[in-house]
Amino acid sequence: MSEPFVNKVAESGIVTLNLEDHFPKEAVMLFDMKDYLFMGLILKEKDFRESLKQLDITIYENKIVALTCSADAVIPMWAYMLVASALQPVAKEIIFGNEAEALQQLLLRNISALEPAGFTDQRVVIKGCGELPVKEAAYVEITKLLRPYAKSIMYGEPCSTVPVFKQPIRKQGV
Template sequence: MNEDFVIENKVAKSGLITIDLEKIAGDFTVKELDLKQFLYMELLLKEKDFREALSQHDWTQYTDCVLAVHCSTDAIIASWAYMLVVTHAAGYAKDIVSGSPQEVYKTMYLSALNQHDWTQYERKRIIIKGCSDRSIPAAAYAYATRRLIPVADRIMYGEACSFVPVWRKPRS
């Protein structure tokens, strides 16, 4: 065997920067509270019964979680109902958002991405990581792309070994 043979890591030398949207969003767990369980005949919210049910509800199950508060029926829920839920859950949940779990994931990702410093990618070749442990909302990929276009030279999707070109800064 030739001792001059050296394996070269071309990916490391490529200057590609991988952005992991899951890491930017951070670790969070979403639990849902469906107001359907508090409705009379799954249609009507009675204030007195609702207040009583909220006082009996086990709020500790939402400790350190993001609580998604929504109603899965077509009932019209008054705004004050969501406000009452917040007053009970605030001491337990990390955050409380009105919406389905999917909407809450989207909200959490967009909030984290909005706070991210995109200027660090100035004139860089960027790969937005495509695989992750949890499902990342399409809106997060769209938002990241929108924020990268003014600063990056190239935007790709996937992994360094296998990527899809998405955008390239036009040559002047």
């Protein structure tokens, strides 16, 4: 009779942390300043202010807004401030950058908001190779956050990991 299958990974006590779980669930709307440029090159203050007054800001209600200019143009700082001022009363969040950059900023914010004490003396595997584009900054942030608490930090999958950090063994009576 054969021995029953034992899942050693499941019994190892390893905690798997998937950074993809910390991406915002909401979609990001883009506000692109290029749509307000005269001849695709310059921003005319009077026309821009008038366009913002005419803007239906309700489409941004409770939305995460990525504010950027995808055109190769010099945009004065006050122009971004005007957009932020117009959208702030209705938008859930306004972030400078394109959609991908906004998602990464929100991911970093969500990682920073994790309670690291919950990982005290845990063996943690930070999952890699997922569906979403988790950037290097997120892996750096989670490592900084967990290192003071975790017993060990690894990267990969529980069945195949790369060691990143291991707490030194504390000698008794010293």
